[in-house]
Amino acid sequence: MRKYSIAIVDDHLLFAQSLDSLVSSFGDYEVTFHATNGKNFIENLDRLKEKPDVVLLDINMPIMNGIETMSWLKENKPEQKVIALSMDDSEETIIKMLRLGAKGYLLKDIHPQVFKRAITDVIEKGFYYSERITNTLLDTLDRKDKNEDVFLKDREIEFLKLACTEKTYKEIAGEMYLSPKTIDGYRETLFDKLEVKSRIGLVLYAIKHKYIEI
Known part of the structure; x- marks a missing residue:
């Protein structure tokens, strides 16, 4: 049985x-x-004999960092599955990586078994986002999304x-010519409608339901 190939x-x-x-200890x-x-x-x-099944990509690196690398991959190798693995848990960085097509975003102090499950989910299901990072109730792609029938108004979209x-x-x-208070209202309304708890949750919902393209 062929083992799945991982690039670090x-x-x-x-x-x-x-x-x-750690990866080698997983067996597969x-x-x-x-x-x-x-x-x-x-x-x-x-030059590699075979394309990696999954790339584990750090964010903060010299010469060419993870965001720049992800941007290149989106343009040239969009089919490549990537999991960002970083100590950076800032909302801005996570959103950038999601928009650029990362299939998962993990912090480096993650438990080994969660790490293994993340790799498996990315290979088998398409993506994995840990509860700690997303803080959302979004399900994985193979499960019927309970928010499928949510109706969003034009301004909410x-x-x-x-x-x-x-x-x-x-x-x-x-940009929307509204007051910050009104925008806060839109945010809380969408949090409630979509059953998410953070801006990252909004991004995941938008990606999953194709309101934005990655």
Whole structure:
């Protein structure tokens, strides 16, 4: 039985070596390539005997960071499955990576079994977002979404799309010609309608229901 191939893109060699050992301990997976930055990874990607089933991508790296690497992959290798693995839990960074097509976003202190499940879900189901990162009630793609029949008004859709950008809520209010208080109302209404608890949850919903393209 063929093992699933994993590529690690991380400049911290000690962490990468530990990650290699952890992945190998899962049995069904093996690390077939390690790069210390995005540029090194991209330069070698087409030379690999087989495309990695999953790329574990760090965010903060020298020469070419994770966001820049993800942007290149979206443009040139959109079919490549990537899990961002970082210590950076900022909402802005997570949203950027989701918009660029990352199939998962994990913090480096994640439990090994959750980490294994994340890789498996990305391979088998298409994506994985941990509860700690998303703080949402969105289900995985293979489960019927209880929010499928939610009706969104035109202005709610407009707000939803803007919430998926890097604009602040104040900037969104200015673009929609509404007061910040009204924008807060839109946000809370959508949180309630879509049963999510964060802006990241709004982004995931928008991606899943194709209100935005990635």
